[in-house]
Amino acid sequence: MVEYVIEMLDIRKEFPGIVANDNVNLQVKKGEIHALLGENGAGKSTLMNVLFGLYQPEKGEIRVRGKEVKITDPNVANDLGIGMVHQHFMLIEKFTVTENIVLGSEPKKMGRIDMAKAEREVQEISERYGLRVDPRAKIENISVGMQQRVEILKTLYRGAEILIFDEPTAVLTPQEIKELMEIMKALVSEGKSIILITHKLKEIMEICDRCTVIRRGKGIDTLDIAKTNPSELASLMVGREVSFTTEKTPAAPKEVIFSVKDLVVKDTRKVDMVRNLNLEIKAGEIVGIAGVDGNGQTEFIEAIAGLREVESGKIYLNGKDITDLKPRKVTESGVGHIPQDRHKFGLVLDFPIGENMVLQTYYQKPYAKNGILNFKEIYDKARKLIKEYDVRTPSEHTLARALSGGNQQKAIIGREVDRNPDLLIAAQPTRGLDVGAIEFVHQKLIEERDSGKAVLLLSFELDEIMNVSDRIAVMYEGEIVAVVKPEETSEEELGLLMAGSKRQKVGES
């Protein structure tokens, strides 16, 4: 008989109208990293909130180290040695690392907080698990990766034996992800057990021992990672076959539609972020921009969209100069744009999804006439797009805020593609999406290409760049340092190019 630290048996949790967990089982062994895999909204977080005492299940049994327990609130969970590292950090910006860690269980000396002791303890724990942090730094001054370490330290400080990580890599850079994985391994080797909530298959394959898959509230299966592969996990998660290497026919590029000549763009601090950038995109091809974040990609795209002033150089679309046009003119001249941050730039979250569908076209016929909106036309259009792009929403009157990330992104793509732009800019179009939605987005980009449009894809995920692009332009310090074909290069070569340690003499036109 194997020893389980956590056993959740037949857990059922209902919310008005939906069953979030339908008799789910989860058994975690001591000293393992156990993945909890599922699409957005599958019920992973609900299950963990039940374990952490935030929700009470309608039915089912929880055992910790073999003993049946009732976890009525997070304090009970803490006492049982269960700690949670939340996706959205619960830290106080103005406090120091130590203050945040000890908050709520401060060591006291004569009624006053013994900061020196707290700092010593924090130092000790962080050294033991290789979680290097400066105990005296203020939260607002440290990186996101560091903040996450503080969250982890918080749980360890309270004596957690079982750590729940809720989508921990969503906010991290690749380098930070690597470090986090090291930390998790160190924790497990110290005898801790970890539950990792994620929908990223790569991470699971890399560090997890076992994996429980949840789909639409139901527990599907628990597998040994050693005996499975990504595509099996993906199809279990989504409920159908998923292909990873996006199916696409070779590109048939035609004339140059979009070209950039010697573009220079400064950022708000007046530093050159884009330097003499040259790039051409032909009709019927997808050009991927590869690069480490912060090498001028954002400024480049904002300059195209008319949101940032161009210092010098020209941007042409269909032979027409669109440099420094107002955003609306850029849009009207045939640019579609799936922005990086869909919440901030892509949607008005407090508008119904229907009204979001005409965010750039509301003033045009047939949606408006003489300044008066025609809601029948607007909602007809919205219904059509919702259906065509499989946006799952209760109705077109639902606020965009209420939709899941994937469905929000589908709505944006629908809106942008429907305008039939000659150039479609897709900036990190799959960020935060699950496998099914990613597949959908990639498909749509390729469809656009096949219908003769130029597509500019910006992504920090090399897999995505390699899979989807027909040509890859590597951006480093504001320049295109190389243009390569995906079939003629490797991740290693791209990595070197992105790091600026290699340069290719191409792209001069």
Added chain:
Amino acid sequence: MLKNRLFYLFALLLAVGLVLGACGTADDEDTGNGGDTENEQAEGGDQAEEGGATDFKVGMVTDVGGVDDKSFNQSAWEGLKAFGEEQGMTEMEGYTYAQSESNADYNTNLNRLVREEYNLIFGIGFMLADAITQVSGQYPDTNFAIVDSVVEADNVASITFQEHVGSFLVGVAAAQKTQSNKVGFIGGVDSELINKFEVGFRAGVASVNPDIQVEVQYAGAFDKADKGKQIASFMYNSGIDVIYHAAGGTGNGVFTEAKDLKKNDPDGNYWVIGVDRDQYEEGAVPDTDDNVTLTSMVKRVDVAVADVATRAMNGEFPGGEILAYGLNDNGIAVAETNKEALTEEILNEVNSWKERIAAGEVEVPQNHDELEAYLGNL
């Protein structure tokens, strides 16, 4: 969850309610104490016992200051109350007041009292002049009286005071008291009425010594004590040692400033001249025997109100008349409570001017034009 929260809110409310309730009762008692000495003896004080046998009803409408403004609204109400009690009337049936929260309430309140068949209705303060004009036209059978303004109508008695005369006299006192030869005047809102105070004061000061500087400032409001304090601070700093305020609640700030200064510098000269009522009490410096109130320009609104009410009850309502209460009928007085500050010498000087005014030797100016002329003739 929700229920719990509501329950807390209720508990909180109850607590708030209790506290407020307690305050409410305390307030009620407050208004009773009056603090004002010498109950005036209006004439004909003997019909009392009958207990409201007459069906004469009298009411008043306050301006936004409210009935407990420690100024003329309160004074008017005290007069009306004294009258009512003397006649054995019951409050709210025989005599009452309606409080105005904003300028938009004057008309409504006057109408309300008309509808409840009050025979005589006072409008307290010049701000009610327009409302009285309108309503008196609509109800010619009801009698009205307006304080501090003039409304020309047969059913309206206009009650005015010779503030300029009173201000003149306190000006004389100020001129006698000042050592720096600099005195100040703080007005509420720059308006005809308050100009009357200013002009009288300046004339009084100049009559004693034309070389004394008079600094004049208007706060722009009657209810901004902080503003009053600020201006007073500025004035005292610039060497002014006597300030006359005609600024209602704004004037309370003047007292605060003077008291603060006096407390830190017990030998300094920081005098305030009060207005409307005897503001001696406001001038008491805490924890000491000092009092910064030199004197007050007392305007006996209570006397005037009781007088007009009595005349109306006796069928002698002075409709269409402009009543100017002054020195002779005790409508205006110079408070003599602070004997220490207001020395015999000063008082004699004040009284001698009083006599000269009564004798018609001195014509006290009422507006800026007249002041120019008056100063020119000195």
Added chain:
Amino acid sequence: MANKKYSFVLVALISVLLGLLAGAIIMLVSGYNPINGYAALWEGAFGDLYFTGETLRRITPLILAGLAVGFAFRTGLFNIGVEGQVIVGWLAAIWAGTAFELPTLIHLPFAILVAALAGAFWGFIPGLLKAKLHVHEVIVTIMLNYTALYIANHVIRTLLTDGKDSTPYVAESASLRTEWLTNLTQFSSMHLGIIIAVFGAFVMWFLLERTTQGYELRSVGFNQHASKYAGMKVDRKIILSMVISGAFAGVAGAMEGLGTFQHMYVMSGFTNIGFDGIAVALLGGNAGLGIVFAAGLFGTLKAGALNMPLEAGVPSELVDIVIALIIFFVAGSYMIRWILSRFQKEGK
């Protein structure tokens, strides 16, 4: 969506009831009879045609001030300057109403328009500063309230009169009062403004919900970044929003100038119409119809309050407490709902 609206109405109603209930408890604790108190309140507001007229007159500027605040709120701006915009609107209406002799059909609309423009200008200043220099509108509008008050007082004393405390009355042709309404309501100061105010609510709804401009304004209000991405001119929308908000406030001023008072006088303090407008907008959910009802409630309470001391001996301050409690409960319900929605979000 429909559900959300329904729940808002419910919350507002409950808040009102709780406020009244709390008021009753306070009356009881302080030794007054709440039934008499509320009966007096009702009498004072709707006891007869005169009081009904007075109450409607009181509601009129509250509606427009509520619309002004609500309109700005809907576009993400907090216009505390409604008070000042009311004052300049009032002043402008008086000028237009006294300085010209025109037939009623021209004069009255002209005077109201002038008031709207004055209010709009007073809203334009903070709008411009916010859009171009990113100065927070709350600070600018608060300062402009005082500026408006003192400028108005100065103009009355120097330009409109010769050192007098109040202006002459507006010409008959610029007056919103009509003989039949005055007679009908037994000499109340009720005037035609109530129609304009209700129409204003319709205008606000139509502007925001049915026009492309309104779409842009709402969009900017919710998310400036996305609006900019979508090609809207965010700066101009901020200015436009303040201008329209100010125009509503200016018309509220015209109601006082051309309707209630027929003149303007040197004011020693604010009218409070603009500040009450904030509460009205909050209670009315920043929507046209809601604001009309909220203003109706506030106006009724304020009008009826004057009668409470006279008939029930209850101090009218108590009604202020009830009003404050109603706002407290509305705001409190926001808190509760916000907390609930937090939990729901995490549950997903």
